[in-house]
Amino acid sequence: AQSVSQHNHHVILSEAASLELGCNYSYGGTVNLFWYVQYPGQHLQLLLKYFSGDPLVKGIKGFEAEFIKSKFSFNLRKPSVQWSDTAEYFCAVNPRGTYKYIFGTGTRLKVLA
Amino acid sequence: DAGVTQSPTHLIKTRGQQVTLRCSPISGHKSVSWYQQVLGQGPQFIFQYYEKEERGRGNFPDRFSARQFPNYSSELNVNALLLGDSALYLCASSFEGFRGPETQYFGPGTRLLVL
Numbered sequence: 001a002q003s004v005s006q007h008n009h010h011v012i013l014s015e016a017a018s019l020e021l022g023c024n025y026s027y028g029g030t031v032n033l034f035w036y037v038q039y040p041g042q043h044l045q046l047l048l049k050y051f052s053g054d055p056l057v058k059g060i061k062g063f064e065a066e067f068i069k070s071k072f073s074f075n076l077r078k079p080s081v082q083w084s085d086t087a088e089y090f091c092a093v094n095p096r097g098t099y100k101y102i103f104g105t106g107t108r109l110k111v112l113a
Numbered sequence: 114d115a116g117v118t119q120s121p122t123h124l125i126k127t128r129g130q131q132v133t134l135r136c137s138p139i140s141g142h143k144s145v146s147w148y149q150q151v152l153g154q155g156p157q158f159i160f161q162y163y164e165k166e167e168r169g170r171g172n173f174p175d176r177f178s179a180r181q182f183p184n185y186s187s188e189l190n191v192n193a194l195l196l197g198d199s200a201l202y203l204c205a206s207s208f209e210g211f212r213g214p215e216t217q218y219f220g221p222g223t224r225l226l227v228l
Contacts, residue, residue, distance in 0.1 A: 004155075034216070044156075044203070044219040090155050099169030101146070101205075101217060103155030 002027045004093050006104035013081050014112050021076040021107050023091030030096040033074040035065055038106075039087045047089070050074065061085070083113045115139070117220035119204050125226045126194050134189045134223045138206030144168075145187040146217060147179055148203040156203055162187055163209065191225075199227045 007022040025031065035047040048059025055067040065076045074091060091104040118137045126132050138145050144163045148156035158171040162181035181187045185206075191198055201224050205217035 006155075036219075043221040046216055046218070049216055092155075099144075099146070099161040099163075100158050100171065101148075101156075102158065103148075105153070105155050 002093070002095060002100070002102050004091055004102050004104040006089075006091055006107050008107045009105065010108045010110070012110045012112065015083055016080050017111075019076070019078040019081045019085070019109070021089055021091075021109070023074045023076065023104060025072050025074070025091075025093045025102070027072075027093065027095050032094040032096060033065075033067060034092040034094070034101075035059065035063070035074070035076050036090045036092060036103075037087050038090070044090065047076070081109075081111050083111050085109060086111045117204055117206050117218055119202075119220040119223050121223060122221065123224045123226075125228065127228050128194055128196060130194050130227075131190065131192045132194060132225060134191075134202050134204075134225075135186065136189070136204030136206075136220060137186045138204075139218055142206035142208050142218075143185050144207045144209055145181055145185065146205045146207070147187070147189045148205065149173070150201040150203055150222070152200075159189070194227045196227050199225060201225075 003026050005024045033050040036044045037047045038044050050057045050067050058064045063078050088106045088108050090106045094101045120135045146161040147159040150156045160179045161169040165181045176192045179189045201222040203222045204220045207217045
């Protein structure tokens with residue numbers, strides 16, 4: 001069955017630390033990839049997406065993600081986190097040609113000021 | 114532009130009852146998807162509708178049904194509610210590009226509590 005794994009369920013960082021959140025998926029075909037963020041009290045917002053082309057994609061607020069096809073991974077990174085990055089982050093996969101979007105279980109990030 | 118809107122924001126029902134949740138997509142979006150998000154988990158795909166037709170369905174029982182109207186708004190119905198149906202129900206809309214459905218934009222959700 002198709003699935004998305006986010007290995008880190010809870011991450012605590014100090015401001016200015018670097019961030020990397022892992023995302024792996026199980027699907028052998030072509031996929032569209034997404035990272036969504038949910039700030040406290042707000043709804044899911046798109047952070048960045050990958051459809052094709054350069055496997056390193058840049059999103060809003062200084063986030064970036066790299067698609068490594070051989071590893072079925074789409075890890076999210078930010079060089080220097082801020083207190084305002086405290087949120088829950090979800091990785092999602094859309095197998096191309098289907099209408100399903102499969103979400104990971106999410107990673108709760110807490111950034112200490 | 115207004116984002117995806119959902120109503121009601123909160124709902125309390127008892128076991129066995131039926132519930133209807135509503136969603137209005139972003140203007141110009143013809144595709145609407147429904148998700149269930151249980152506390153501590155990611156959203157789980159329930160349905161996708163496009164041009165009033167069901168185009169995809171997740172692993173949910175027949176108690177869950179939906180429809181899409183000519184103005185592309187959508188309703189999700191859940192019959193014979195169970196305690197386990199307590200969750201945040203999310204609606205997402207997307208524009209239909211040449212690659213098919215593109216980025217999904219989510220509404221704030223309806224929080225359903227079944228007692």
